[in-house]
Amino acid sequence: MEDYKGIEYLRRKLEAKRSRVETRYRYYEMKDSHQPRNLMVPVALQNKFKFTLGWCTKAVDSMADRLRFRGFKDDNFNMQQIFEMNNSDVLYDSAILGALITSCNFIYISEDDTGFPRLQVIDGGNATGIIDPITGMLTEGYAVLKRDDKGNALIEAWFIPGKMVIYQNGLDPYSVDNTAPYPLLVPIVNRPDAKRPFGHSRISRACMSHQNNAKDALMNMAICSEVNSFPQKYLLGMEPDAEPINATGRAAISDFLQINKGEDGSIPTLGQFSQAQLAPYVEEIKEYASLFTVETGLTLDDLGISSSNPTSYEAIRASHENLKSIAEKAQRSFGAGFLNTGYLAACVRDKYPYKRNQMHQTKPLWEPIYAPDASGIAALGDAALKVNQAVPGYIGNDSMRDILGIDGDNF
Structure with a gap:
């Protein structure tokens, strides 16, 4: 018997x-606990501000929305x-979204009452295993199938080739056999x-850092705005023995402040401190946004910071070329x-342990990352016509389906 790590190792x-x-789910759900900070601002005042930014959410959703799995080519099985x-x-959307957030999701395969395969997505916080770097499948896996309200595991499963062992709270473990040559938990x-080998999250440490720094800049801008609402004033030339202006004697918004002349006829000078400008904070936030877009392949327009408004199919593709490369990967x-x-x-369905290399002709198919508009379809059609004139039959129905993302009639 192969030397397995065991369920205790996988639990740890x-x-x-x-x-x-x-942590990454909290950033995706905009529930992160980052408290804006500024060494020059008292902690009591810092705690009065709470800001929410959706940059990490946008980084994940902008990718997940463009990844549309279509099926398999040469699907012999x-x-x-x-x-x-x-x-x-x-199923596809749930697995893709969770993998972008956590770096790895899992699909748990079981059988329904009729013996047909049943597929369930398990997030990366409830499953792990030992991965085979050649096939990308697990040699041994572990998953928490059910937790209580406090997060304690109620039902656990340990996966090895041909067997799944169920550990249920308070009951003796029992095994369920299968014919699969790998554990029925697929990363x-x-x-x-x-x-x-379990990948990288779309919400990287740099993404979280840039978003936190932008929140700090938002707090500073909010404090500056509050100060500008009630600008500080000063009074020069008051007599030394004049009665100080206390809280009840200050001018309100709708009142006038009476100031008498001095004994020598001098008049005190009223003044107001210049207000702080918000523009530096706006520029600072844009800089953090620029760093965030470099990390994620987005543009400033994607983050709601208007810079330009591309409208054509070619302009949109050009502005998102980095995102396209990341999506293809x-x-x-x-x-x-x-x-x-x-x-x-x-x-599992056929009750037969097929060899993995029997699937070598089957290829995954995806919809185009950027669906072309009417002008884009026309341009691609002209290009396909010219290619086929040079090499007859080079681009056929299947190729055009992959390029355009549109099902043709009678094909």
């Missing part, structure tokens, strides 16, 4: 990573049917690499995860 591993997952019978529209990973890694899920689900 999940507990060590869970706080990071929860009819895997697409399994996804469609498991509410595929919600859906965003931007994996050799050092971090995400399509490759997510597509591999969905392919692995379909492969293991097919093993």
